[in-house]
Amino acid sequence: MDTAHLVDLLLAVGMVVLALQVVSERAVLRSIILFVVFGLVMALAWTRLQAPDLALAEAAIGAGVTGALMMMAWRRLLIINPDQPADTPRGRSRVAVPVALLAAALVATIGLSALNIDPHANGAGLIALDELTDTSLGNPVTGVLLLFRNLDTLLEMAVLLIALLGARAVSTPAHPNEAAVVETSAPLVGALLAILVPLSILIATHLLLAGTNEPGGAFQAGAVLAAGGVALVLTARLQPGERPGVVTQLAVTAGLLAFVGIGVGIMAFGEKLLVLPGTWAIYVIETAMMVSIGLTLALLFAGAPALVGRPK
Amino acid sequence: MIAELLAGLVFIPLGATLLVLLLPRQARGYLCFTAVLALPLCLMPLTQAVWADGEITLALAEFTPPLGIVWRLDGLALIMLWLTAIVAVPVSLHALTSFPPGEQTGRGFWPLWLMLLAGINALFLSADLFNLYVTLEMITLAGVAMLGIGGNALALKAAMRYLLLGLLASLLYLLAVGLIYGQTGALDIYLVGERLETDRLAATALVLMITGLLVKSAIFPMHVWLPAAHGNAPGPVSAILSGLVVKVSLYMLIRIWFWMAGDWELPAAATALGLLGAGAILYGSLAALIQPRLKMVIAYSTVAQLGYVMLLFPLASINAFHAASYQLLAHGLAKAAMFLAAANILWSIGTDRLHALTDLNRKLPVDLFALALAAVSIMGLPPSGGFLAKWLLLEAAWQQGAWGWLILISIGSLLSAAYLFRVIALTCFHPERRHVPTRWQSPPSSASIAALVLALLAIAAGFTSAPILGLIDDSLPPGGIWP
């Protein structure tokens, strides 16, 4: 049992303990913090499984954005009704434990028996690797996402847009005491923002450009941008606006516009559907996707159709 | 030329959504309506092509399976695309008045509706397991979001229950896709069908996948979320959900059962699916008998009618295949017509409680006529499309001497006749229950015409069976267990 196995064992046990804590904890706020920590441990698990792309995605999207979204949603419930019981009663479902044990056992047998089957001779993964050589990309995952199976990525951007449109369509008029302005008097927060927000833009562009050859890409970069946006919304530098202007709408739909524009527009030049002409197309699409993902997640976080700068 | 049309099916509604978000307010309604009208126009030449030389395939980004994604258009997919296009036009006409593009609810409805259409068309074209997952998520999210428009408390809670069950079902489906990919290294349904050998692991993956899809298509006993969702949905949304969204996962189930696990001998599982269908028919019909509200009756009738499609699995024959696809088509048309009519009734007298719907035949003649016509098709009375579907099903059961299914189908038809006659009787033949409705607003004529058009199409489906059944004949699954 050399150190590698011990590390894996510790991570595995950590995952299980944290999952149990997240689910069984009575206070919702505590569960959210534990869920963020669970995201951290998941990111470490992805690194142990030699998948840095997924570690990056889990850290940026899984732990960061999802944690922030849940914290904001819980906060909104608190603002509406401050004497919200912090801890929530647990349902008395007798069937829960046996069903859970059955599910765990089923998945365990599947996972273990799936382990010792050797992958198929010419599986998609192997083909992806040697198709990658004659593209200009170095990172196979970005290759699959943007070149080989790009319809999935396009429709996934559509799912993100639907989530935003749905959140707008479903929102009921805000509760009166929700309009309370966030207390922004903390002195140091301004300084931290002045450093963190430009840095998040810098790191996002770094991840985006690095995405072609090493782990990174539009999704992780978009999530980092969203994190910067979240910080601005929280400290009321960006406040919810009423009607989304053309600029907001353009930024939110930029990813899809670029992808559909190039992917379908290419057919006018005689190419097949969704064939990307060159690396420039990949960069244009990835930048547009980064902008849309960042803004969409920030808008979903703020729970408002638009974001406007702080009135002077 | 074919590739442009296939692309048009998915990217015209998607592009229209993007334009709707960017354009000023005035041009929105008409842009959306023209985008919906463009779909049948794209489908006509495609039907010609499929009619001429069978299945059309288009490798996206020029990468063929196992790596790339392939769009396949065969008879069954074409029929489902036609169902979507035919239902979409009248529903959009109805939505022009119930969700006016200028208003707040309209601004929410139209982008989601166009995105839903893009997702549905992308799903019917795709034959890739993971791509089906992504499009299914698109459809579920758009459907739940539309259900929540207007913010009535019951609809919001039903939307949340639908969303949670939908996400759980998608997770099971995703796990199954991961397992199958781990084993076969491929995601295309046909390729997976060839490479998948029938060991215990593949069987577990299939069970997970089928459970997920059964939950999404609200087959008994996983139908809990459907009545509250379709019964409380605003205006045309219940027509969209019952007419189209619920059929999407059933179509996927048929694709996976016959195209992917085609040459597996699973008689036990097939009868199990048939029994679930039987449960759906009986439970749905009985529950529909006791519902106080018109839209809840129609919602439970959806649960029942979907049960008939499940009978395709135990009676796996050419006739059964004809019957199931015809049932999907006819039920889609008739159910959308009924929900549009119900929406008009609810809109005009403010409630859809059956006891309040007295002597509507004088006030809402067109809607009542549409409701009656659609009921004829759901009941399976000649000459409607529903009748043809049930007739083919009876024929299939008769050929195989499956008396159990035969009796079940006839009982089901009787029950559906019962709960639908109850509705017709209450609305037309009870003059003595003089309950003057509190408010009265005649619905816009275009909304009533939309319901009537769909109902007439449901009846007309009974006559145009030859071309449709011909299309299905040349797109039978490769498995070839066809007696």
Add this chain to the structure above:
Amino acid sequence: MSQILGLAVLFLLLNLVAGIWRVARGPTAADRMLAALLFGSTTVAVLLLMAEWMTMPALRSVALLFVMLAGIVTIAFFGLPAGKDEQ
């Protein structure tokens, strides 16, 4: 050398487990946020050590991301009026 790096990673992960105990027990919300801060810096150190130990240079950008998120999640926490039992 890699043996020592492995041991260091193991040691820091044990610190993480201690932190989990504080999150579970910590009486006030501030304690919980404290522990979450501990996780932030420990995970960054673990990631950097792993980058060297498993020779995966990409982990350094993951660590960079973590450090940035730690700052933002802390701000996220403070816009939050404490719940009932948190006082």
Add this chain to the structure above:
Amino acid sequence: MNFQDGIAVVLLIAGCFFYLAGTVGLLRFGDVHSRLHALTKADNLGLMLVCAALAVLAADWRISALLALIWLLGLLAATVSAHLIARHARRGWE
């Protein structure tokens, strides 16, 4: 185990020691404020030492610059968070 590795090992052990100190402080100290001291100071020093050890091992200026940036960000995050936690804790009791 040449000279370079030697330095790295020493720095690494020191770093781990400070992390241990931070964690022990977190668990043992009485109230939030004292725990704050332990945590922000000790952990950050630990992070610096670990970054120094890795910089020595990597012996490449680009990686060292990245490690320095990560440490500075850690320092920034720790200081502001400590301040916010302290204000939050103090305001919580009024």
Add this chain to the structure above:
Amino acid sequence: MTEILFVLAASVVFGIGVWGLLIAEHLLRKLLALNVMSSSVFIIMLVVAGGGPDGPDPVAQALILTGIVIAVAATAFALALMVSIYRKTGRASITEKGDDDR
């Protein structure tokens, strides 16, 4: 060895997620349980897909990356829906007794 450990851990986490989903009354807790479950499904997907010398199967990684983004989109929408339900009904839970098909 690493894979076996993580598959077992992921299966237990999946079971915990199912248990959490069934017993949770509050909608936020149900979403937490769902997110925990999807993380465990992703781990199992990656491990089952196996891998070559230079890291796990890239197509499986791409599928999981798409899955993570869809999961965050669905969660964000579900949270917005939960807040609307709370504003409308004053309760963040949908398991009242017998209000299903009123």
